[in-house]
Amino acid sequence: MDYFAQLINGLQPLTDLLGRLGIAEQQRQSYALGILFLLVTLLVLLLIVLLLRRSARPKAERPQAEPVSESTDEAPIADEAVAAEAVEGEVEEPSRPAAAVEPVAVSVAEETVAVETEEPEPVSLLQRMRQGLAKTQAGLVGRIDSLLSGHARVDDDLLEELEEVLITADLGMQTTRQLVAAVEERLGRSEAADPQLVRQVLKQEMISRLTEVDSPLDLEQASPLVIMVVGVNGVGKTTTIGKLARLWTSRGKKVVLGAGDTFRAAAAEQLAIWGERAGVDVIRHAEGADPGAVAFDAARAAVARKADILLLDTAGRLHTKANLMEELKKIRRILEREIPGAPHETLLVLDATTGQNALIQARLFKEAVEVNGLVLTKLDGTARGGIIVAIANDLGLPVRFVGIGEGADDLRPFDPEMFVRALFE
């Protein structure tokens, strides 16, 4: 009862107000109580509505909130790992959903649009090279990294395991021994040597070994510059010629192609297709014709048409038991008779996916036909890209181009530093 009296007292201002509004005295108290009851009910209802909205909101907001937290997680990693070369999309993308006010569907749609519009942007050379070398990166540098993180210092154990990693990654016995010796010499087996320094030494040694033999192909040394492309079957000779034709015509060179692989009709046809794409003339004979005759006609045509470059395709195997190397020597003699100094370049094409086999082929061809430079194809499809260091180091031959895909633009002039950076960084 006491509480009731207090409540009535508390309602005095309200009953006074009701009195001023002309409500009879007997009814004022019940009116005031009714109003109070209404107010309390409204308040409770308001609270219920607020609570319901609060419990419903996280469901709608969760997908928005996640990308925001991702953005704060990812940005520093991208910054640290790839510094200036950070993929733009990775850094920018997460900020979009954070800014979006509309619910889930819209923010997801915006994200998709952002990705779609970013895709066609030209990727940098280094990025493209990095993509092409992804498998070698994982197979060689990935393994080196996990080896180093498992050791506290540079000791016998680490050096032994490093040797094993390099050999199994196709760097070959000779190059592996030299690289491990360089690490030992430069870091010693001291307690103080941080294993992470091994990474630096390997990187520098690889660059210096590749740079030692590096020499870009000089296109101005002769006109027409005659390039004979050799290699066993399936390594990518014809594809490489097609890509080179396209690269050089795009730089204003007049290119003529010679279909010296008469072993199968499809070979000349394949070259003709590449020629058409690049808009260059292709000199071809019927299937089974003498490759020497094709070389002769191609050389004559290149001179007559004032071509800057003649690219001659050759077979990787032959119909007869005639030795492939003898056939290639004969072609060389014919070219030389027609154009003094030709072939100015004998490019040996090697398939990186064959690993140590590529090294053996390179030795054989080098002895037989005076190879001047190498093209290493299919780096994109293999973890054995380390073979490039072994070949350059063991044979002392410059790598002129590397193939990192089947597309017309997937042949790149070889740049040792960029290659090693794409692998290690």
Ligand SMILES: Nc1nc2c(ncn2[C@@H]2O[C@H](COP(=O)(O)OP(=O)(O)OP(=O)(O)O)[C@@H](O)[C@H]2O)c(=O)[nH]1
């Ligand atoms: N992934 C990838 N494939 C390549 C590359 N280069 C060539 N190829 C593919 O390798 C296959 C063989 O290429 P070709 O150019 O026909 O090889 P070839 O040496 O002329 O072969 P023969 O004419 O039989 O002696 C084709 O399917 C090419 O598309 C490369 O860099 N990356």
Ligand SMILES: [Mg+2]
């Ligand atoms: Mg071919």
